[in-house]
Amino acid sequence: MxxxxxxxxxxxxxxxxxxxxxxxxxxxxxxxxxxxxxxxxxxxxxxxxxxxxxxxxxxxxxxxxxxxxxxxxxxxxxxxxxxxxxxxxxxxxxxxxxxxxxxxxxxxxxxxxxxxxxxxxxxxxxxxxxxxxxxxxxxxxxxxxxxxxxxxxxxxxxxxxxxxxxxxxCKTMYEYTIFVETVRKWKKTDPQNGFQKAIEECIANNILRDYLKRKTKEVLNMLLVEYDYETDIAVQRAEEREIAFAEGIEQGIEQGIEQGSYQKALETAAAFKRLGFDIAKIAEGTGLSLKEIEAL
Structure with missing residues (x-):
């Protein structure tokens, strides 16, 4: 491959x-x-x-x-x-x-x-x-x-x-976990130069020393791509939550309007019914069913 x-x-x-x-x-x-x-x-x-x-x-x-x-x-x-x-x-x-x-x-x-x-x-x-x-x-x-x-x-x-x-x-896996933690620490402390400083600290502390000395430039590039990817994922998830929240509010408003309109129609129908209006005419005017008006 x-x-x-x-x-x-x-x-x-x-x-x-x-x-x-x-x-x-x-x-x-x-x-x-x-x-x-x-x-x-x-x-x-x-x-x-x-x-x-x-x-x-x-x-x-x-x-x-x-x-x-x-x-x-x-x-x-x-x-x-x-x-x-x-x-x-x-x-x-x-x-x-x-x-x-x-x-x-x-x-x-x-x-x-x-x-x-x-x-x-x-x-x-x-x-x-x-x-x-x-x-x-x-x-x-x-x-x-x-x-x-x-x-x-x-x-x-x-x-x-x-x-x-x-x-x-597994020594390599252990040292890799220390490397990741060191990268995170320096990324928060020094967003501009954190990756470079993390690599330097790991080399000084004999963490993936041979690997990092051989491939400092490649590792820097990989970290940039990797953290950009993780940031993109985090942003996407935040946007999804915001969209879901906004859609929930919008749906709630629409449901509230619908429920309010229905309640108003019921009140109007009840008033016309008390005045003796024809049920079919009330249904036509309010949009309610005959059964709903008869139950009032």
Missing amino acids: STSNRKYKDSVFVDLFSEDEKAKENFLSLYNALHNTALSDKEQLKSIRLDQILYMTFYNDVSYLVDNKIIVLAEHQSTINPNMPLRCLEYVTRLYETLFESKEKYSRKLLYIPIPEFYVFYNGEETFPCDKTLKLSDAFIEKTEEPNLELIVKVININHQKCHPVLKN
Whole structure:
């Protein structure tokens, strides 16, 4: 797969575990931390990351074929989307399409496929549990004990305060979480030069030192793109809330007018009825039904 068109859109997370010259080494460390294994042969890894077409729908993705498994990793610094299982289903379907030719699927011989696993690493600032499992079946309109289709996404909170075991067992992931926190701190303190200062502090404190020294310029560019993206998402959500609020007010006003008009019609009809006017004429004049007027 060509990566020439999506380099500028990659995040530091993706670069560390998928694109960098030490990405496979970093990924194996993370894989071993997740599975309590000790794989060391980088040649076992095959990157099967999808092209940039899914950038806006599946952000910060890393995908490898290893040990008869498809491992899909995603990082989220914003609120965890409850529709992640559905998005992962779309994603893995396209991955399978890249792994097998169409004619293989119609063969009489059983086609053996790798087992998919999905992990979302959350390092946002909102309160979130250490571990959480999202299931596709949670979204089904009708619940069944044994759904015919299931997909499970494991969400892991990698904020270092949560002390998740994966941070203890994967040095790169631990240092990455410290890097993210350092970036956030400096971004708030010095919006103009915060990214540069965060990188300098991490290098001084031996946090992703080799990586950051090799790729300072690339990391700066990735941070700019990544934080612009997160800002765009936050702005979109704020705008959606404002629109929903405005629409709610407008709808409430319209309902109030309708209810007020109806009440006025009832009062007018009752007055005409007391004066002995013909019910059909009252209905014609007020817009009420004969049944409504008779009930007055």
